[in-house]
Amino acid sequence: MTWDWNAVSDFMPYFWHGLLVTLQVVALGSLLSFSLGLVWALLMRVPSRWVRWPVGVVTEFVRDTPLLVQLFFLFYVLPEWGVTFSALTTGVVAIGLHYSTYTMQVYRAGIEAVPVGQWEAATALSLPRRRTWTAVILPQALRRVIPALGNYVISMLKDTPMLMVITVLEMLGRARLFSQASFQFTEPLTVIGVAFIVLSYLASLLLRALERRLVR
Amino acid sequence: MTSGLWELVLRGVWTTVQLLVLSALLASAVSFAVGVARTDPRRLVRFLAGLYTEVFRGTSALVMIFWVFFVLPVAFGWQLVPLWAGTLALGLTYGAYGSEIVRGALNAVDPAQREGGIALGFTRWQRLRLILLPQAVPEMVPPFSNLLIELLKGTALVSVMGMGDLAFSANLVRLALQQSAEIYTYVLFIYFVIAFGLTRLMRSLEKRLKGGVA
Numbered sequence: 001m002t003w004d005w006n007a008v009s010d011f012m013p014y015f016w017h018g019l020l021v022t023l024q025v026v027a028l029g030s031l032l033s034f035s036l037g038l039v040w041a042l043l044m045r046v047p048s049r050w051v052r053w054p055v056g057v058v059t060e061f062v063r064d065t066p067l068l069v070q071l072f073f074l075f076y077v078l079p080e081w082g083v084t085f086s087a088l089t090t091g092v093v094a095i096g097l098h099y100s101t102y103t104m105q106v107y108r109a110g111i112e113a114v115p116v117g118q119w120e121a122a123t124a125l126s127l128p129r130r131r132t133w134t135a136v137i138l139p140q141a142l143r144r145v146i147p148a149l150g151n152y153v154i155s156m157l158k159d160t161p162m163l164m165v166i167t168v169l170e171m172l173g174r175a176r177l178f179s180q181a182s183f184q185f186t187e188p189l190t191v192i193g194v195a196f197i198v199l200s201y202l203a204s205l206l207l208r209a210l211e212r213r214l215v216r
Numbered sequence: 217m218t219s220g221l222w223e224l225v226l227r228g229v230w231t232t233v234q235l236l237v238l239s240a241l242l243a244s245a246v247s248f249a250v251g252v253a254r255t256d257p258r259r260l261v262r263f264l265a266g267l268y269t270e271v272f273r274g275t276s277a278l279v280m281i282f283w284v285f286f287v288l289p290v291a292f293g294w295q296l297v298p299l300w301a302g303t304l305a306l307g308l309t310y311g312a313y314g315s316e317i318v319r320g321a322l323n324a325v326d327p328a329q330r331e332g333g334i335a336l337g338f339t340r341w342q343r344l345r346l347i348l349l350p351q352a353v354p355e356m357v358p359p360f361s362n363l364l365i366e367l368l369k370g371t372a373l374v375s376v377m378g379m380g381d382l383a384f385s386a387n388l389v390r391l392a393l394q395q396s397a398e399i400y401t402y403v404l405f406i407y408f409v410i411a412f413g414l415t416r417l418m419r420s421l422e423k424r425l426k427g428g429v430a
Binding site: 002061064065066067068069070072073076077080081157158159160161162164165172175176179185186189190192193196197198200201 | 270271273274275276277278279280282283286287290291365368369370371372373375376383386387390395396397400401403404407408411412
């Protein structure tokens with residue numbers, strides 16, 4: 001086994017660029033999946049079956065099929081339909097959409113965990129429906145779901161390398177580019193492997209701190 | 217789509233199924249070995265098992281696949297057949313997630329059960345085999361069912377390495393037809409059907425196992 005420190009230092013400039021793209025995708029993907037997931041969760045509580053049924057079927061389908069194929073789908077099919085996004089946007093949309101079907105379940109559980117008495121109290125105070133949600137239910141539900149949402153941020157982080165297949169140059173994409181030019185595979189792949197461990201460890205530390213603060 | 221292209225897709229399905237079964241087997245073996253090691257009384261064993269879990273859970277599955285395909289041959293001179301390389305990468309990664317399921321389920325067994333085993337003079341192995349696992353395994357089925365679906369979706373990753381699985385053959389068909397919507401819709405449906413079948417299977421397994429334990 002040979003380890004070449006020069007290859008590591010040669011790779012570092014690529015690495016920092018890749019890291020930036022990776023973090024960008026995670027940040028934007030989280031934002032999209034957190035908001036879209038809440039939308040799905042709220043739609044699933046609409047009384048009409050004509051709303052709930054399609055939302056349920058579509059989200060189930062998205063959850064049970066590979067993100068990689070979904071990436072391909074969006075990247076190659078949308079242009080056929082005349083919609084063109086940049087590769088980065090396509091990637092963020094795919095990750096955000098995929099994970100929104102997971103966060104939706106988190107929100108659902110969070111909303112269901114609000115005691116029934118809170119609903120009844122809102123009714124007793126004759127709060128309008130909108131106020132019940134914004135002032136009573138959601139503030140309590142959202143506080144509960146933050147730790148679980150955080151786990152999906154870590155999952156998203158670990159899924160960002162897939163964006164390589166649609167030409168987004170995140171960490172793995174940069175490593176591959178570097179390897180193809182220099183024929184050095186061990187060093188760049190190990191560097192990004194370690195980077196992923198460090199990032200997900202830092203994220204989990206952050207989460208635990210947040211959890212301690214929120215769930216007293 | 218012509219029948220020749222369908223044949224290609226079906227061959228992809230077969231590779232995906234093979235990969236799924238093999239890596240699920242490896243992942244289960246790793247899950248139980250590492251999961252049990254994490255409840256070991258010896259600190260060193262627990263530490264090593266914990267390290268394994270953190271490393272494999274912390275890295276991305278796709279990065280692991282790249283590592284197995286590119287670094288193992290260069291660094292150690294081990295060139296694996298693609299199917300085995302894919303199995304190794306997926307099995308080790310998902311085994312790390314599975315080990316947490318096993319650990320959780322073992323810890324969830326009432327401590328009095330373990331103490332009962334000690335009082336009866338059982339060895340650690342006997343306690344595990346006769347008391348802890350029979351109670352813990354049924355609890356593991358639902359989370360393992362989720363993990364199996366994750367693994368199924370993870371198998372698509374090997375297509376990046378040019379392995380002829382379902383996602384890869386879909387790409388070939390797309391290049392042949394120049395019609396992406398059609399083929400990717402079919403492929404997504406095929407994955408969905410497999411996932412649906414797996415969840416049904418796991419649910420019936422859960423029912424059978426829970427029938428045995430009150």
